[in-house]
Amino acid sequence: MNKFKYYFILSITTLSLFSCSKSDDSVELTPPREYADQYPTDINDIEQYLKTYYVSVSADLDATITKIPDGGTQKSIWDQTEYELKFRTVNLHGIDYKVYYLVLNEGVGESPTNTDAVLTAYKGEYLQQVTGTDATTTLTSTAFEEVKFPQSFFNLYQLTISGGVKAWPEIFPQFKTGTYSANADGSVSYQDFGAGVMFIPSGLAYYSQGQGVIPSYAPLVFSFKLYEIQRLDSDADGIPNYLEDLNNDGYMYDFRSTINYPVTPAVNADDTDGDGIPNYLDIDDDGDGFGTKIEITGADGVVIPFSSIPSCDGNTTDAARIKKYFDKNCH
Incomplete structure (x- = not known):
């Protein structure tokens, strides 16, 4: 009987401790920022990036974007004239987002609609302002994913209704597919395909949720090649x-x-x-x-x-x- 009383008192005490701990350690959730408040920060970072980085393009339309070093003479993406820098206005969340995109090659085939699927090679980076020890901030670009040899199609319509990158369905219709041929080893070679780079405000990307290593409220940069499209019937x-x-x-x-x-x-x-x-x-x-x-x-x-x-x-x-x-x- 005494033993029973001991364990009963012990269990009540333990329960009380856990209850107090849970109350003391409760986390206050921060609501997402207003889209209208975040967008000016995003577009400023993107335009700073365009004015302080330059692009190099290989014969196969691989785009490499690099920060212009101090004293460097490279022309920024903003100032260069070899590849047309355009933008598309996208209305979402009651905001007119400006999505810049660089046309490396338009392509010669068909364009997808924003509700089709695309076969695309791509490379993604995120932008972030990093504060140094001297309290100054530096705009940095960090790679997070690259797909050189795509094996499956991306459903653009699904991106519009999910938490995906909603800028993809807006920019891919501005480009066209190319041609392709089969090689003796079973691989496929693509030619004359559409290729570009898109610069995306976080409101049209992962916004407050982030994704994997991508932090919340991070603008994204995607270089891409449009190989093929798949017509869907939603x-x-x-x-x-x-x-x-x-x-x-x-x-x-x-x-x-x-x-x-x-x-x-x-x-x-x-x-x-x-x-x-x-x-x-x-x-x-x-x-x-x-x-x-x-x-x-x-x-x-x-x-x-x-x-x-x-x-x-x-x-x-x-x-x-x-x-x-x-x-x-x-x-």
Whole structure:
């Protein structure tokens, strides 16, 4: 009985100690910074980088970016004229982000849309202001990943809805694929592909979460080569996404996220029935109560490939089934 009383008292005491410890050691969580507050810092760091680093490009379009040494005569990325430095304005989180990108080669093939998949070789670095012992800060660039021989495609659409790098779907459509040939050893050689470098504010990258060795709120730099694209059908309606890009600008957006789009545009150019769901995600694009896949399925039960749908001359024996696409594409 005494032994039981001893262990009972001991357990109560231990429980009390752990309870106190948990209370004393509680961590106060810091909320993420406001996107609008962080963006000016990011764009200042990116522009400082562009003005203090230079780029060297190999015959195979491998880009190497190096800090200009004190007294160096190299032309910065900002000042050089051999490769065009452009930017794309990306509206997200209620902010007009400026995404700079360097065009090393445009490419000669097809461009992906922002909802396709890409086969790309790439190298990534993150930017960070490091404070020295003398309290001065220095902008540094640190490599974190490189893929020279890609084996799988990146789904650009998934990047738009996940915590991934949302600038990729914005910049890749500005480039084109090239050509390729098979080698005797089974490898593939790529030529004339699109190649560039993109400079990304953290709000279009990993932001407050960071990723692996990448710290939070770090702007990213990616050099890349666009080898091939894979056309996707995100809503599995039988029509590839790129054919549901009604204004053919290479970009389709889903504005239903109030975090990404605090203010929804009055009109979505890629939403035929105006129900708020862009066609590439809408299984009934025209809102007539009949799914797209049903409307392009022939009498034999086989989906009619989009390329086989007759032209806009009305000469068809299956007009009822493709009425949707006459209505949408034949004005």
